[in-house]
Structure formats: structure tokens, C-alpha cells
Amino acid sequence: MSSTLNVAKEIEQVVPQILQWRRYLHENPELSYEEYATADFVYKQLISFGNLIVTRPTKTSVLAVLKGHLPGDCLAFRADMDALPIQEETDLPFASKVAGVMHACGHDGHTAMLLGAAKILSTLQHVIKGEIRFIFQHAEELFPGGAKEMVAAGVVDGVDRIIGLHLFSMLPTGKIAICAGPFTANSDTFDLEIIGKGGHSSQPQDSINPILIGSQITNVLHQIVAQKVDAKERAVLAVTEFYAGSAKNIIPERVAMGGSVRTFSQQVREVIAQQIEQQVKHVVAAHGADYKLSYNDGYSSVVNDVQTTALVEEIIRQHFEPDTVLHIEPFMGGEDFSAFLTKVPGVFIGIGAAFDDETFNYPHHHPKFAVNEDALAIGLQLFVHTALTLNS
Structure with missing residues (x-):
């Protein structure tokens, strides 16, 4: 010394x-x-x-x-x-x-x-x-x-x-x-595409509205930390991107969404990734739509x-x-x-x-x-x- x-x-x-x-x-x-x-x-x-x-x-x-x-x-x-x-x-x-x-x-x-x-x-x-x-x-x-x-x-x-x-x-x-x-936290992201069925806004019964599905998914995802993560752990999940539509009288076929996940525990990191997949799958299936989801591990x-x-x-x-x-x-x-x-x-x-x-x-x-x-x-x-x- x-x-x-x-x-x-x-x-x-x-x-x-x-x-x-x-x-x-x-x-x-x-x-x-x-x-x-x-x-x-x-x-x-x-x-x-x-x-x-x-x-x-x-x-x-x-x-x-x-x-x-x-x-x-x-x-x-x-x-x-x-x-x-x-x-x-x-x-x-x-x-x-x-x-x-x-x-x-x-x-x-x-x-x-x-x-x-x-x-x-x-x-x-x-x-x-x-x-x-x-x-x-x-x-x-x-x-x-x-x-x-x-x-x-x-x-x-x-x-x-x-x-x-x-x-x-x-x-x-x-x-x-x-x-x-x-x-610092694990800093991950996710990308989600919801694939519905486009159509005219006057005939929603003939369409599968991905905006409606995306809205429900947004609400569900924001409940994951509160409902699925131990209260002693620190975590943040935020939907930060939502892209859809090109005209007021057209129901689009697709919605693109994305967001951020921050955690400290590797176990919590894995739980949230699994929950995102599970919750998206359930909501999309209930509407007869399809989806593409990628969870992207960022910096640990x-x-x-x-x-x-x-x-x-x-x-x-x-x-x-x-x-x-x-x-x-x-x-x-x-x-x-x-x-x-x-x-x-x-x-x-x-x-x-x-x-x-x-x-x-x-x-x-x-x-x-x-x-x-x-x-x-x-x-x-x-x-x-x-x-x-x-x-x-």
C-alpha cells in the first residue's frame, strides 16, 4: 500500500x-x-x-x-x-x-x-x-x-x-x-405483433380487431408484477410502444407493441418472461387471433x-x-x-x-x-x- x-x-x-x-x-x-x-x-x-x-x-x-x-x-x-x-x-x-x-x-x-x-x-x-x-x-x-x-x-x-x-x-x-x-437492473425488452383480421369499422363482426386485443394485453401485462412477482422483489414492466391503424374507418389487421422489463433477480426475470408469453397467448386465443412474440435479454x-x-x-x-x-x-x-x-x-x-x-x-x-x-x-x-x- x-x-x-x-x-x-x-x-x-x-x-x-x-x-x-x-x-x-x-x-x-x-x-x-x-x-x-x-x-x-x-x-x-x-x-x-x-x-x-x-x-x-x-x-x-x-x-x-x-x-x-x-x-x-x-x-x-x-x-x-x-x-x-x-x-x-x-x-x-x-x-x-x-x-x-x-x-x-x-x-x-x-x-x-x-x-x-x-x-x-x-x-x-x-x-x-x-x-x-x-x-x-x-x-x-x-x-x-x-x-x-x-x-x-x-x-x-x-x-x-x-x-x-x-x-x-x-x-x-x-x-x-x-x-x-x-x-443496476437486468434491462430486457419485448416485441409483440398481434395478427387479427382487418375490415371496415362499420362491420366489426366480420373482423378480429387487434387494437382491442392489444389494449387488453396492455392491461394484463401491467398486472404481472403486482400479481405474479413476490412483493419483496423489485421489478418494473412497462408497455412503451403501440403502433396500429392507418384510417379511422378501417380496422387494421396487425398491431405492433413493445416494452421494457427491469429486474434484479434472475428468477424474477425468467418468471416475467414466462408470464408475458402465457398472458399474451391466453388473450389472443380468446379472440381467435394470432401473435408473434420475442423476449430480448438485455444487459444483465x-x-x-x-x-x-x-x-x-x-x-x-x-x-x-x-x-x-x-x-x-x-x-x-x-x-x-x-x-x-x-x-x-x-x-x-x-x-x-x-x-x-x-x-x-x-x-x-x-x-x-x-x-x-x-x-x-x-x-x-x-x-x-x-x-x-x-x-x-
């Missing part, structure tokens, strides 16, 4: 640069699986630091490896890099220059923080035990997600622990949010390793103010960091990034989303102190 190693000056010197990096990335966002320029930018910065082995595990991702001069474990850090298909509506001087694309989830900040950590740690190779890997991941926002591809490419082979940070616009700046065990729940979470909490308490740690409950968001945690124990941590003026605080994926840039220094410090505590 390197509690005596003072890196405060190095952190202070790098903070202005991570702000520049973050603003550049914010101005030049790229969508999932299209992060070519972003990956090139990250690659060039990492090469310039020296002492790092820098590779491209996939076309739009980057991996940097710092091999310490002393034997020890392998620690990995992850930052995601992709933006969202959203038209930015902020008044920031560094707002997106790309029409219809925006960093509306903080990934520009994640990338900048990890670049800063790599820059500082690359100068400390002589005190590093083992190995530190800096994973700059593509396509977190779009299923099947870049994490799964990077795991398949072997980026966490031989890793002992992995740490991920996420800026949270609705948590106070200065707070670091932790949660042992399940942190992020389940933080209890031991790693405790280790990081202790590091936070050593290097930050006493009230910095914020214990939070699991939330229903989805995150593909779970793909790494299926292979390696680790922890996903929230960095508070809200403004003191609440009128500037918007949820993630909102056109006016922004983060308090003071939070970037906190994330940088956590990356660096974690590395030096666990690997030196």
Missing part, C-alpha cells in the same frame, strides 16, 4: 487538461460502434504519455497496459466513450458540433478522467506492483454493448479486480455513491463484489472528506459493465456531478444534460488513489 505517496500536485496539474479533453470530446461526439475519431484521439493521448502498451482490441476501443516494476496483481479501470442520438439543447460554449449526436450521459467525462489517471500513473511505473489496465470501451449505449465484445477480445483475461466510475447528474457533487451487491444486472466494494470504500474514507461516501439503493438503470463483472470481481461506483443551482440539473439522456466539471477531479483522484493503494 502506498499511502505515503503524495500525488496531490500531479492530480492538480492534470485537472485542467482533463477538462480540455472532456470539452473536446463533448464537442465531437460519436455514436455507439462509430467511435473511430474518439478512439484515435484516446490512442494518441495514451501513446504520448509513455510507459504504456497501447492496443486496439476492437475497431473503436482502446486498451492501455501499465506493467509495474514490481510483482503484484492486475487491476483494471474502465471508461465508456460513446454518445447518444440526441440533439443537444444546452448553451455550453463547447456544445456538440454534430447534429443529432450528444454526450448526454457523461461518457466524455469518464474518458477524460481515465486519461488523466493513465497520465499520472504512467509516471509511477517504478512503484506499481503488477499491472494496471485502462479500458476505453465503445458502445455502452447500444445492445449488445461493447463490454461483451471486449471481454471476448480478452481484455480482462488475468485481471484480478475491475473498477468502473459513472458521473451522476442527480447526485451532489462531492459525493461518491457505492452499493454492495446488485447495483451489475452486481458489485462485496469485498472489492469494501476495499474501495476504505480508500475513499482515507483520501476524501468523512461525509463523501453515499450508500445508495440499487436503481433500475441498465449498464453493460455487468459483462466485465461476469468474469472478474469488481465494483461500479457513482460520482456525484450535480450543480448547486438545481435548475441546471437534468437527468441522463436529456437534451439539456450537463455535469458539474468539479466532479471530474473527484473521479480522477479516486482512480489514482485506488491504483496506488491496491497496486503499490
Whole structure:
């Protein structure tokens, strides 16, 4: 443990640069699986630091490896890099220059923080035990997600622990949010097509109205969690899409529906999928119609390793103010960091990034989303102190 190693000056010197990096990335966002320029930018910065082995595990991702001069474990850090298909509506001087694309989830900040950590740690190779890997991941926002591809490419082979940070616009700046065990939800979707019999609205007896059937199915599906899931469990099922009809006097032949399912338990996940199939089948059969249903497993729940979470909490308490740690409950968001945690124990941590003026605080994926840039220094410090505590 390197509690005596003072890196405060190095952190202070790098903070202005991570702000520049973050603003550049914010101005030049790229969508999932299209992060070519972003990956090139990250690659060039990492090469310039020296002492790092820098590779491209996939076309739009980057991996940097710092091999310490002393034997020890392998620690990995992850930052995601992709933006969202959203038209930015902020008044920031560094707002997106790309029409219809925006960093509306903080990934520009994640990338900048990890670049800063790599820059500082690359100068400390002589005190590093083992190995530190800096994973700059593509396509977190779009299923099947870049994490799964990077795991398949072997980026966490031989890793002992992995740490991920996420800026949270609705948590106070200065707070670091932790949660042992399940942190994010399984995030699944379903698609349903109801096939009835079209006809004229004046002769409903000669038709099988899929809108009527779809309406009944919507009501039935929204009762599944309340009636079929143990009250001690947390789950959400929502029908969010319903497409039908082309004229007011025509009963359509088909209806397309879709929705979202969020769970923490694998058992509950399976129960809800089975219930959707069963309830749809019953309602459709009662009307003499037909259907096509697909249930799509999305990102699995992020389940933080209890031991790693405790280790990081202790590091936070050593290097930050006493009230910095914020214990939070699991939330229903989805995150593909779970793909790494299926292979390696680790922890996903929230960095508070809200403004003191609440009128500037918007949820993630909102056109006016922004983060308090003071939070970037906190994330940088956590990356660096974690590395030096666990690997030196």
C-alpha cells in the first residue's frame, strides 16, 4: 500500500487538461460502434504519455497496459466513450458540433478522467506492483454493448479486480455513491405483433380487431408484477410502444407493441418472461387471433463484489472528506459493465456531478444534460488513489 505517496500536485496539474479533453470530446461526439475519431484521439493521448502498451482490441476501443516494476496483481479501470442520438439543447460554449449526436450521459467525462489517471500513473511505473489496465470501451449505449465484445477480445483475461466510475447528474457533487451487491437492473425488452383480421369499422363482426386485443394485453401485462412477482422483489414492466391503424374507418389487421422489463433477480426475470408469453397467448386465443412474440435479454444486472466494494470504500474514507461516501439503493438503470463483472470481481461506483443551482440539473439522456466539471477531479483522484493503494 502506498499511502505515503503524495500525488496531490500531479492530480492538480492534470485537472485542467482533463477538462480540455472532456470539452473536446463533448464537442465531437460519436455514436455507439462509430467511435473511430474518439478512439484515435484516446490512442494518441495514451501513446504520448509513455510507459504504456497501447492496443486496439476492437475497431473503436482502446486498451492501455501499465506493467509495474514490481510483482503484484492486475487491476483494471474502465471508461465508456460513446454518445447518444440526441440533439443537444444546452448553451455550453463547447456544445456538440454534430447534429443529432450528444454526450448526454457523461461518457466524455469518464474518458477524460481515465486519461488523466493513465497520465499520472504512467509516471509511477517504478512503484506499481503488477499491472494496471485502462479500458476505453465503445458502445455502452447500444445492445449488445461493447463490454461483451471486449471481454471476448480478452481484455480482462488475468485481471484480478475491475473498477468502473459513472458521473451522476442527480447526485451532489462531492459525493461518491457505492452499493454492495446488485447495483443496476437486468434491462430486457419485448416485441409483440398481434395478427387479427382487418375490415371496415362499420362491420366489426366480420373482423378480429387487434387494437382491442392489444389494449387488453396492455392491461394484463401491467398486472404481472403486482400479481405474479413476490412483493419483496423489485421489478418494473412497462408497455412503451403501440403502433396500429392507418384510417379511422378501417380496422387494421396487425398491431405492433413493445416494452421494457427491469429486474434484479434472475428468477424474477425468467418468471416475467414466462408470464408475458402465457398472458399474451391466453388473450389472443380468446379472440381467435394470432401473435408473434420475442423476449430480448438485455444487459444483465451489475452486481458489485462485496469485498472489492469494501476495499474501495476504505480508500475513499482515507483520501476524501468523512461525509463523501453515499450508500445508495440499487436503481433500475441498465449498464453493460455487468459483462466485465461476469468474469472478474469488481465494483461500479457513482460520482456525484450535480450543480448547486438545481435548475441546471437534468437527468441522463436529456437534451439539456450537463455535469458539474468539479466532479471530474473527484473521479480522477479516486482512480489514482485506488491504483496506488491496491497496486503499490
